[in-house]
Amino acid sequence: MEVEQTDADPGDGTDSADSPEVRDVETRQVVEFRLGEDYCAVDIDEVDSIVEIKKVTRIPRTPDSIDGVMDLRGETTAIINPRTFLGIEGEPPERDEQNILVLDRPDDKQKIGIRVDEVLEVTTYPEDKIDEEEELSDLDTRGIQERVSRGIIRKPNGDGLDLVVWIDIDAIIDQLK
Numbered sequence: 520m521e522v523e524q525t526d527a528d529p530g531d532g533t534d535s536a537d538s539p540e541v542r543d544v545e546t547r548q549v550v551e552f553r554l555g556e557d558y559c560a561v562d563i564d565e566v567d568s569i570v571e572i573k574k575v576t577r578i579p580r581t582p583d584s585i586d587g588v589m590d591l592r593g594e595t596t597a598i599i600n601p602r603t604f605l606g607i608e609g610e611p612p613e614r615d616e617q618n619i620l621v622l623d624r625p626d627d628k629q630k631i632g633i634r635v636d637e638v639l640e641v642t643t644y645p646e647d648k649i650d651e652e653e654e655l656s657d658l659d660t661r662g663i664q665e666r667v668s669r670g671i672i673r674k675p676n677g678d679g680l681d682l683v684v685w686i687d688i689d690a691i692i693d694q695l696k
Contacts, residue, residue, distance in 0.1 A: 545646040555607035567623035596630040
């Protein structure tokens with residue numbers, strides 16, 4: 520948990536008891552990325568690293584949503600392409616523009632990476648900006664809403680709000696079994 524203070528200590532030696540109330544706000548740090556036209560996020564704790572795509576070797580008789588494996592620092596890493604099983608339409612960006620989110624899952628016997636169109640940023644949101652009950656009808660693909668969404672994050676922008684889909688990594692992995 521991170522603590523957000525509404526008013527910082529002025530540093531002028533005055534008693535903080537005279538200051539406005541300080542409140543604790545639960546926050547969540549996420550990695551934001553793009554899949555097709557949708558903006559998505561996963562908890563930073565679920566990501567080990569972000570890497571560029573290297574040579575991926577296809578494995579025969581695996582589902583289309585598994586691109587194959589690649590060597591990552593001497594370790595074989597399975598690469599998942601969520602565009603396939605989530606039904607994301609449109610052409611993906613060029614391979615050298617995509618990234619891999621290498622997952623940090625201690626129970627996995629093998630490293631797993633998820634191919635994303637573009638990593639946007641690592642950021643922190645207050646819990647009150649995350650809605651686990653929100654209807655996600657504005658998404659380009661219903662697959663994200665129906666299959667792997669934990670909720671949405673309301674991200675303020677200059678004109679209003681952007682909706683960022685908070686992805687459940689376990690739901691993605693479970694669908695591949």
